[in-house]
Amino acid sequence: MSKRDRRQKASDVFRESKFLYSKKVSFEEAFPEIEDLTVEVEETGHGVSELNRKRTYRKQYFPGEYIDCSNPLCYNGGFSIGSILREMVKKRQTELETLKLCQGHEGSPKGRRIYRKCMNFFKVKVSIKYKEANEE
Numbered sequence: 836m837s838k839r840d841r842r843q844k845a846s847d848v849f850r851e852s853k854f855l856y857s858k859k860v861s862f863e864e865a866f867p868e869i870e871d872l873t874v875e876v877e878e879t880g881h882g883v884s885e886l887n888r889k890r891t892y893r894k895q896y897f898p899g900e901y902i903d904c905s906n907p908l909c910y911n912g913g914f915s916i917g918s919i920l921r922e923m924v925k926k927r928q929t930e931l932e933t934l935k936l937c938q939g940h941e942g943s944p945k946g947r948r949i950y951r952k953c954m955n956f957f958k959v960k961v962s963i964k965y966k967e968a969n970e971e
């Protein structure tokens with residue numbers, strides 16, 4: 836598969852979408868309450884190998900709003916880790932384990948033709964350490 840044919844993933848589509856404001860927001864600005872966090876993702880499905888099956892993300896080098904799927908045929912693939920974190924922060928939840936289906940679909944490179952929904956899914960484990968309320 837040539838580089839040109841690489842399917843855009845959720846984070847690519849998001850980056851190129853109209854949400855100009857969102858892409859400028861750093862993790863620190865988006866989640867000022869979070870001191871540190873670990874997100875463990877275990878993916879099952881197409882394009883998944885021993886090398887990329889398990890990924891761990893920390894606050895530094897956080898991927899952003901979306902974590903992408905590995906299915907090479909999938910367009911707009913991945914899931915929104917941002918929405919999971921916003922939900923957790925709202926409830927001040929520290930631990931969460933959940934299952935997320937890929938939001939993308941297999942199709943032509945630009946996503947114009949859809950063949951079928953991507954069947955990849957992710958086991959997600961999040962653990963958040965919040966900043967102390969009265970840190971002076």
Ligand SMILES: [Zn+2]
Pocket residue numbers: 904905906909910911912913937938939940953954955
């Ligand atoms: Zn996918």
